[in-house]
Amino acid sequence: MASVGKKLSRPVPRYDLLRVPLVGRLLRWRWGRLVGQLLLLAVALLAVYDGFTGPQLAPLNLAGVLVWVHYRGLVMFALLFLGNLFCMSCPFTLPRTLARRFGQGKRRWPRKLRNKWTAVAVLFVYFWLYEWFDLWASPWLTAWLIVGYFVAAFVLEALFAESPFCKYVCPLGTFNFVSSTVSPLQISVHSQDVCRTCVGKECINGSKAVSGCGTELFVPQIKSNIDCVFCLDCARACPHDNVALAWRNPLVEVTRRDAWPRRWDLNLLVLIFAFIGVGNAFGMVPPIYQLQTWLADALRIENEGLVLLLIFAVLHLLLPVGLPLAAAWLSRRLAQRDEPLRHTLARYTPSFMPLSFAIWFVHYAGFHFLTGALTIVPVTQNFLLDLGIGWFGQPNWALGAVLPAAWLDPLELGILLLGVALSLYVVGERARPLRDGLPAQLPWMLILIALAAAAMIIMYLPMEMRGTMFG
Numbered sequence: 001m002a003s004v005g006k007k008l009s010r011p012v013p014r015y016d017l018l019r020v021p022l023v024g025r026l027l028r029w030r031w032g033r034l035v036g037q038l039l040l041l042a043v044a045l046l047a048v049y050d051g052f053t054g055p056q057l058a059p060l061n062l063a064g065v066l067v068w069v070h071y072r073g074l075v076m077f078a079l080l081f082l083g084n085l086f087c088m089s090c091p092f093t094l095p096r097t098l099a100r101r102f103g104q105g106k107r108r109w110p111r112k113l114r115n116k117w118t119a120v121a122v123l124f125v126y127f128w129l130y131e132w133f134d135l136w137a138s139p140w141l142t143a144w145l146i147v148g149y150f151v152a153a154f155v156l157e158a159l160f161a162e163s164p165f166c167k168y169v170c171p172l173g174t175f176n177f178v179s180s181t182v183s184p185l186q187i188s189v190h191s192q193d194v195c196r197t198c199v200g201k202e203c204i205n206g207s208k209a210v211s212g213c214g215t216e217l218f219v220p221q222i223k224s225n226i227d228c229v230f231c232l233d234c235a236r237a238c239p240h241d242n243v244a245l246a247w248r249n250p251l252v253e254v255t256r257r258d259a260w261p262r263r264w265d266l267n268l269l270v271l272i273f274a275f276i277g278v279g280n281a282f283g284m285v286p287p288i289y290q291l292q293t294w295l296a297d298a299l300r301i302e303n304e305g306l307v308l309l310l311i312f313a314v315l316h317l318l319l320p321v322g323l324p325l326a327a328a329w330l331s332r333r334l335a336q337r338d339e340p341l342r343h344t345l346a347r348y349t350p351s352f353m354p355l356s357f358a359i360w361f362v363h364y365a366g367f368h369f370l371t372g373a374l375t376i377v378p379v380t381q382n383f384l385l386d387l388g389i390g391w392f393g394q395p396n397w398a399l400g401a402v403l404p405a406a407w408l409d410p411l412e413l414g415i416l417l418l419g420v421a422l423s424l425y426v427v428g429e430r431a432r433p434l435r436d437g438l439p440a441q442l443p444w445m446l447i448l449i450a451l452a453a454a455a456m457i458i459m460y461l462p463m464e465m466r467g468t469m470f471g
């Protein structure tokens with residue numbers, strides 16, 4: 001059973017969303033999560049149905065538009081203004097109860113896999129396959145992808161305890177966990193004293209009516225949003241009404257020294273996530289095709305998948321591992337400190353998050369969502385027409401953009417500049433406790449500035465408007 005040590009005092013949350021009238025009640029309501037999950041399940045089923053049976057041109061199909069334009073854009077807005085709302089309403093975990101009834105569900109996830117290495121591997125493979133098979137352009141493959149998520153979640157939930165699908169495998173979960181480290185909401189407790197004297201520790205052990213934390217987080221010890229799926233089971237299970245969904249400064253987690261463990265897997269995941277942000281946008285601008293052709297000719301490789309694998313091995317693995325390791329080595333030397341390289345790396349890794357989030361936000365929300373959100377209107381009309389329902393008129397395929405195109409470039413530039421400025425600020429904050437001087441911070445600042453410059457150049461290149469009729 002978990003225990004609460006004396007050293008775990010944390011600031012009492014000042015603003016608790018769970019105590020806001022009506023909203024709090026709705027969130028804590030026993031079936032509250034289920035309502036959100038059923039809604040998203042309906043959306044997923046519509047996407048699967050249209051993906052298998054509808055037109056196979058992505059901008060005409062619900063699978064093409066809902067998944068690659070709306071899901072990704074809305075997730076970014078939710079993460080920016082609230083937190084990990086997608087995992088809170090995730091439909092893939094709906095069959096969990098069923099799975100646990102069928103399976104044993106008691107086996108422990110293998111010890112060797114209880115880290116983020118699987119998540120790193122899945123994330124890398126996912127973004128490679130995404131480009132290779134043009135998943136965004138194929139409603140049929142998108143439908144299969146959704147089915148695959150349901151099957152994988154069901155099988156892993158049936159076999160193992162500790163929600164291993166969410167915690168160690170799911171690339172969407174990984175994306176949301178890492179992004180939510182700069183979100184403004186976090187699970188916390190009102191009083192550490194109450195937790196110290198709490199006998200049942202129901203938030204993790206569960207009560208008669210509600211199960212404890214599925215990902216086995218112990219609320220009074222939570223310092224980070226990593227691994228929290230915002231299911232709020234802890235709040236429902238706590239008999240002392242001591243759990244808060246607290247507002248926080250979005251930078252508090254990445255500036256606090258002890259928020260993340262100094263593990264290779266977690267820190268490299270965050271770095272790889274940042275570089276994939278740039279690599280994924282690079283996959284949608286013309287130079288990638290020139291690079292592919294040049295590489296294929298130079299190495300005499302005919303297989304496109306292999307060429308893309310080589311490109312992404314460099315962009316998504318070699319650079320995010322090599323550059324920060326070199327920076328950590330240099331930084332440690334310039335600070336004249338004798339410490340494991342892992343500690344230096346872990347000190348500065350969180351500084352990538354504001355920029356990294358800005359890059360993903362600009363790409364998914366600032367570009368694809370704002371240029372294609374209204375496509376949902378004609379696509380839905382078309383879907384209904386195919387079902388013989390003509391009440392909503394004929395589709396107007398000119399609908400798409402939410403904002404005038406001229407606004408996008410300055411908006412994206414502003415967000416990227418803000419992201420890099422905040423990242424540089426975090427570098428300074430993380431250097432402060434150990435009094436690392438400017439020379440020790442410089443290698444990190446240079447990588448951040450180079451990453452931001454690469455993102456800005458890519459965003460200014462003509463990008464495929466995937467998921468819209470202009471794509």
Ligand code: SF4
Pocket residue numbers: 189194195196198199200201202203204219220237238239240241242243
């Ligand atoms: S059940 Fe509530 S009071 Fe008990 S340890 Fe968990 S959060 Fe604290």
Ligand code: SF4
Pocket residue numbers: 187212213214215216217219227228229230231232233234235
């Ligand atoms: S701490 Fe656990 S139970 Fe509470 S919201 Fe997060 S994942 Fe759910």
